[in-house]
Amino acid sequence: MDYLIGVDMGTTSTKAVLFDKAGHVITSANKGYNLYRDEPDMAEEDLDEIFEAFSDAIREVVRYDKNANILAVSFSSAMHSLIAFDKDWTPLTRVITWADTRAVKYTEKLKANGIGDEIYAHTGTPIHPMAPLSKLLWLKNEHPDIYNNAAHYLGIKEYIFHRLFGVNRMDISIASGTGMFNSFNLDWDEQALEVTGVKQEQMPETVDPYAMETDMIEEYSVLLGLPKDTPFVYGAGDGPLSNLGVNAVQPGVAAVTIGTSGAIRVVTDAPKIDPKGRTFTYALDRDHWVVGGPVNNGGDVFRWVRNNLFDSEKSTASLLNMDSYDLITEIASQVPAGANGLIFHPYLGGERAPIWDANARGSFFGLTHGHTRAHMARSVLEGIIFNIYMVELALEEVVGDLKSIQATGGFARSALWRQMLADIFEQPVTVPEAFESGALAATVMAQKALGLVDSLDVIGDMVGEANTYQPNPENYEVYRELAPIFIRLSRQLQTEYKNIADFQRAHIK
CATH class of the missing domain: 3.30.420.40 (ATPase, nucleotide binding domain)
Structure with a gap:
């Protein structure tokens, strides 16, 4: 049998879901990890705990069928996380998650001086401590030892790809939620780089959500129980993929998601900026942008x-x-x-x-x-x-x-x-009916990346029956x-x- 694995990396757990090509759930595994709140406003995760949860979940679903042919592994990931590494790729921080608000003082300064409004107009990421933009200012001012030694900045999913493949890349969907990425020219934003003092070479190379890696480090191929050449597709952020996963991609159809946190989002064909700065605009891919609020x-x-x-x-x-x-x-x-x-x-x-x-x-x-x-x-x-x-x-x-x-x-x-x-x-x-919407959507992106489907619209045949509640x-x-x-x-x-x-x-x- 041919299968695909959708990986949903969240705030407190990572889930791996095994699907067939028609989008049916075969089996799944969910592994949790701690969200550390050691001080007020802190919300961090441990890199080793995350990697262990990811690898345990993958191994568990791979073991379901020893004769399975895994066509690809694709990702839905929590957005806005930040990890600093030195030049030798030694981590200098834990994962600073979206829920960490210690950068509030520097966010308020950005808002007060008007620079925040200018950056928001380029990036579509609201000015808030959740965003790596604010987190970098916090590191610069309150942890200069980390800031001055940092050579690379990644997020939670990019860390997994770096560890498995030795690469330094980020898809444009995750990048569009950093507050550092210009959503109109699809490159790191010059003003955001200038404000934070971060050089472009410290940020990862940005790639299409359909990009993939296929040469896994041998150690991890053995650990995960997957062939070295198994395609790992980057996928996208969990918010945009939630819309795709419930087939909320038509004009005027909103997806409301409430998990640990929540959001309401609508898909458009281009970035849309709110003059009042209340909503975000993040990429699903180059042709689909999600506008909403978390x-x-x-x-x-x-x-x-x-x-x-x-x-x-x-x-x-x-x-x-x-x-x-x-x-x-x-x-x-x-x-x-x-x-x-x-x-x-x-x-x-x-x-x-x-x-x-x-x-x-x-x-x-x-x-x-x-x-x-x-x-x-x-x-x-x-x-x-x-x-x-x-x-x-x-x-x-x-x-x-x-x-x-x-x-x-x-x-x-x-x-x-x-x-x-x-x-x-x-x-x-x-x-x-399909509750595993983020993981399902990730596998549809993988099928498009592999050329198995021509359009994301096939999701409509996969979400199953639906119940509708009237007011x-x-x-x-x-x-x-x-x-x-x-x-x-x-x-x-x-x-x-x-x-x-x-x-x-x-x-x-």
Whole structure:
């Protein structure tokens, strides 16, 4: 049998999925690793842990069929990560992930002096601590020993390719999310290089997402159980591939993804810049660009609820042979839409779109004696979606009205979340059967790279059956009242986010 492997490299785990050429999932393996938060605003990963998770996942799916012919391995990868290496390729940092916000001070300076707006207009990457642009300024100013010794800068996926093949390359999809790449001339941006003081030769060579490597180092060929000449296709960033993976590539069709974090995105045929700087524009490939907004706070906020408000339910769920998240969602479903006027702003990890404020902090608003943990759980779920709804309003200003929503990510397994999404957005929400959308999309790119298909449109035949959820009029009438309050509150609270964040940095060790 001929198979393809899609690798989905995320913030806390890497998954390898074995597909046949028709896009059917044969088997998969998911291996986790730590996200280190040793100090306020830090979010780092360990290189060895990531490589071990990647290699373990690949080995596990390869072992499924000893006679398998692996046509290619292709990648979907978390964006915005940064790793510094010296001239001998010794790492000088761990992986500094998108969730790391220690560069907030230098981001604020870029915004204040207007240079940030100029760079955003070239790159399409909003000015935020998530981006390597800001991280490089942070290294330059706060870790000059690392900055001055750094000869190379890569991200998480590029590190895997470097280790396996000894190359120094980055696809244009990942590059378009660095804040250092000009999305209009498809090269490293001169102004971004000048501002950070980084030389072009310190950045990797940029390549097409369909580029591939085929001469693996012998040691890793043996380790992974793959022939040396197995094609490894670069693929693209996880955000753009999520759209492709749910067949949300037509005009006006949005993909909403909520995993650890979340996003809403629409595909266009060219980069589109928001004059107000609220949305990103990243490449899927040269002919497909994804415009949208990412949110920091998705499933990780639900995890906080489980661990801090419903810890005792973990054992109950185990006794009932249920997933603890499913149990909490069931509890939340007993509460009416709107949680009796309890609103939650889900900014536990700062926020990217739509407010782009790393100092943002979470809050409950409207608490009364009548509210219970169940109300709090429902308001958290609603708050996550209200926040994405705010992004949708900004997105429509850039790309026009949306027609429908394709939903993916871990939250899409929950019927309550799907219905909430339809009700708050007042749009039909379709959930394709294919949950492994990022890995599936990566393998479709591999098939195009190998010449097995002519167009990415074949994804439409692979996503399988879909369930569509229609807005519930009773619920969306409630959300119509609450959404403006949520939005006004987010703006009013922004005046105090920096003050409370500064207090926390000074007093919480």
